[in-house]
Amino acid sequence: MEEEEKAKDFLISQIEKQDSHAVELTIELYDYFYDYDDTESIGKYEPVIQNFMHHGNPEKLQSAHSAYILARRCLEQNEAQKALAFAQRAYFLNPLQRGYVNIHCEALIALGLYREAEPLATAAHELDSHHLLIHSPLAEILKVTRNFSKLERIGKESYEKTRAFRGLAASFYADCLILSGKTGQAISVLKESLASSKEEWERVHLVVRLAQAYCQQGSFSDAQSALQEEQSHSADPRLRLEVANVLARAGELQASVALLETLHNMPQ
Known part of the structure; x- marks a missing residue:
């Protein structure tokens, strides 16, 4: 335990000096403990993480994943402006990873900046057009901005390309059609998908x-x-x-x- 406390104190001292490697190591450790709901370890690192979230410089981070973790934590705490700073850093470091593009979109959406988020959300969709759109930032943006024609088009593309979770893709496409005033077509899509569905939950x-x-x-x-x-x-x-x-x-x-x-x- 004594060695553990010394290691923690060392990390804290390096973080206070804005040492990016110490910061990133601590963030990754914290995320690991957070995923496994290790409350004792979370309690040890939480003050350090919170301190960097509120007072640290995102530009010191060289790991896109570390910046992503802090952006996600800020969003969970309804601190959208701080989330945006970390999300922008994650996106800057790796603009070709869909998760980092999406977190940038989510931060903009949390600030109500839908128009600014739409090009990024479209880019994230194009990076992986096979990904289900149901809970994606792009779907949310197009609904809020009432761009139902684009929503219908990407919903159809997703339905045609998706192999797994076909029922969910069909349901999402049907929702897009209904928003476009095409309830009859939506019913046809749902019936077609139902005819081939085998899983009870689906x-x-x-x-x-x-x-x-x-x-x-x-x-x-x-x-x-x-x-x-x-x-x-x-x-x-x-x-x-x-x-x-x-x-x-x-x-x-x-x-x-x-x-x-x-x-x-x-x-x-």
Whole structure:
């Protein structure tokens, strides 16, 4: 323990001198402990990390990953301006790594700078167009800026290129189509993906999304039929919950409430 404390004190002294190697080593150690939820070790390094986050010079860092870690921690603490400084450093050091481009986008988005973030988000997408767009900065930006035509185009590209998680890609593309006012096409995409889906969790996700799309068209009976058909293969409670939502949207409030009460009283 004594040697450990000496090592920590040495690292702190080097950090206070803005020694980039000591800073980066500490950040990497901290990230390791953070990932493994090692609260004792996190507690030892947290003051050091916080000190550098608030008073350190991002330009002293020579590791893009270290800058990325600090940018992520700043975002988690709702300190967007500080996050941007570290994110810009990560991006400067390695502009061809999608994660570093995305963290730069996320910091800009947190500051409400959507227009400034869009070119970076587009570049991140082009670096790996096979990556699912569902939670990407680009998707968020295009929704906020209401650029639905571009959102639809990249949603289609993602759906056509994605091999894994096809159901999630289909759901995202369907959302893009709905935002563009093409609910009928969205229903076709969801039904096509559902026909080839084998995993229960994916099928449930697709059927729920299909029911919601039917409701947007006012086709409440089709929504109920899709859900009831899937219930013959799956006992997933999300299906019955969505039936209650469909009934409510169709104006059948008493039936919806009765079903919700039944679900509430079911043994866990």
